[in-house]
Amino acid sequence: MIIPSSWYLLLSAVLFTMGVAGFLIKRSLITVFMSIELMLNAVNLSFVTFAHDWHAVKGQIFVFFVMMVAAAEAAVGLAIIIAIFRIRGTLNVDQIDLMKL
């Protein structure tokens, strides 16, 4: 039995929404960061779905790009998070507000 692509897309949308919700709601910087990763991977899923649907390989190539950027981003992002934790002693996003006017 072939699973219809809309199911994949629905899953992708659910994952993306969860990511957005976590991004907006969670206070811990680590969790926010993980929510971003979740959104990226939700998008990856829809890329793959469409690539399969339309028999186009571009979507799959894009997925590799996104994963690569996400890996790099994870490295840099985690380093920043560690640095912030060392300086501020907290990872609560509400207290990291140095960029206020």
Add this chain to the structure above:
Amino acid sequence: MRQHLHLWLIPLLPLAGFLVNGVIGRRLPKALVSAIALAAPLAALAVVVRAALLAWPGVGSMALPYIGACPFNWIDAGSLHIEVSFVLDQLSLIMLLVVTGVGFLIHVYSVGYMAHEEGYWRYFSYLNLFLFFMTILVLAGNFLLMFVGWEGVGLASYLLIGFYFDRKSAADAGRKAFVVNRIGDFGFLIAMFLLLANFSTLSFAEVSSKIAAHPGMQGGLLTAIALCLVLGAAGKSAQIPLYVWLPDAMEGPTPVSALIHAATMVTAGVYMIARTHVLFDHSPFALSVVAIIGAATALFAATIALVQTDIKRVLAYSTISQLGYMFLGCGVAAYSAAIFHLMTHAFFKALLFLAAGSVIHGLGGEQDLRKMGGLRKAMPVTFWTMTMGVVAIAGIPPWAGFFSKDAILYEAFQHGPLGKALYFVGLLTALLTSFYMFRLWFLTFFGESRAETAGIAHSTLHTSHSDSHAVHESPWSMLTPLILLAILSTIGGAIGIERFGGFLAPVAGPVLSPAEQPGGTNLDYALSAVAVGVALIGWLLARLYYGRKSERPAQIAAAVPGIYNLLLHKYWIDELYNRVLVQPLMVVSRYVLFWVVECGIVRGSAWLLAGIATLLGEFVRRWQSGNLRSYAGWLAFGAAVLLFAVLGVAMGANGMDVHLNWAGR
């Protein structure tokens, strides 16, 4: 073979002098500043004299007019082509000789007169700047280039009237001269626009030839153009109703009054009318206007000069009056006679001003006639040279003023009934002229000295002279120009109107020959005799009233206090203008322009824009809370908006039909 006259050198040499003295003059020693300032007009004079020798009939072989055109056009716009062309013809040659010749003498005089003044270099650079623009004005081959010179001499005049800019009266006088001249320039500009619109050229030669091609053209348009030109000329040449700036212009240094406000710049209006006389010849109405303005101004200014007590003011009103004569000459189509009077007037009025300057210099800045007297012994050279000037302006033969004034009066007499009426106005003016000039002469040089104690007499203006307490004769650098000008004033008229007019005839039209006119030469002689008689009566009256200490002038003044006050206050014209024109203008400026336009509209709109930006900022800055999650929220919100927008567009394009594969293939 055609010889080159290098006309471009004539204006450019003074310009070079202006630039050198103006830029680095402050650091140069005075001797070098004077050398540069004197070299420029002397070299220009040499170029002019060479041109004159080449072109003078019987001496040289050059045919006039000589056109020194620039290889490129100044303005090229559509059908409008304006060249930078210098034209040397008989008229501009005479003017150039006067401007550079008298100009050079006054430069020499200034070296002595300004020796102790602050801003010596500034003075001489302005003076050279004036010569630059004046020669451009004279040499210009079209209206626009003439206008450049016209405005330029106005600028130089403004700068030099306000030379003592730390004195409020001088700064005000400079501004007044500039503003009043703007009114005249407005007329000049309108005339140029009319010419452009109807003849599509601004060149003097082309306008003349186009008018000559249509001999039937008369009045109407030409009258309009001519009247606009008259307005311009009246501003520059200080005629009614725009004469008010010239008496105030005496705030400048005296050599400036001699050069700019007596000999050269103020005659630019007369020169312009003579230059464009083709327009006037085709408009009898405009000619009559010129004649009436001239005669009225001559008489009006002469009556004011009768009672003035400031030596320079007497001369200033006398200048206005003599300019009125020149206008009268132009108005009866006697352009050659007007230019002849312009030339002799340049000699004797420059002489009178310079001599007056010498008197003022000798007295340490005193300008009040009532405080002079008895200077004949103390300043013999000044006395004798000024005497030459006084008899010349009074119109006593064989001095220069007699010939030129006589020529104008004769031609006025022969110019129809209007001319005859104006002749009598001119004759009365001649009587007044003779009277007030001899009054000045007697008051200055004869009788007892009326100077107050030395400390006061050597007061305010020339504080640097206060060390020299005795009245002293001026240095030779000042006396030499006086002597040369006295010689010119004496013999300058001997050339005679026939020869002078004959030379000018190709440009300014023929002069009347008395032998061929009704009345013949006898009428000419009779009119001359009347003029001389009138001048002698003026001398006699002045001698009677001012020759020795007398109570009679005061008695007369007391007998007719109304008239005396009217004259003393110059007919209250300044006050009248102040009330009717200046005050309303000030009120409008202060309340309407300042409060409504400046504060309301200009500043208001700026404030409005700034206020909007500030208010918007107050609102928008709250977004920059620093709270990461609020940023994230806005980001999500923005993304949602974009998403719905894209969705909306997509649904709009495809209807509500969004294809999603719900059921598999």
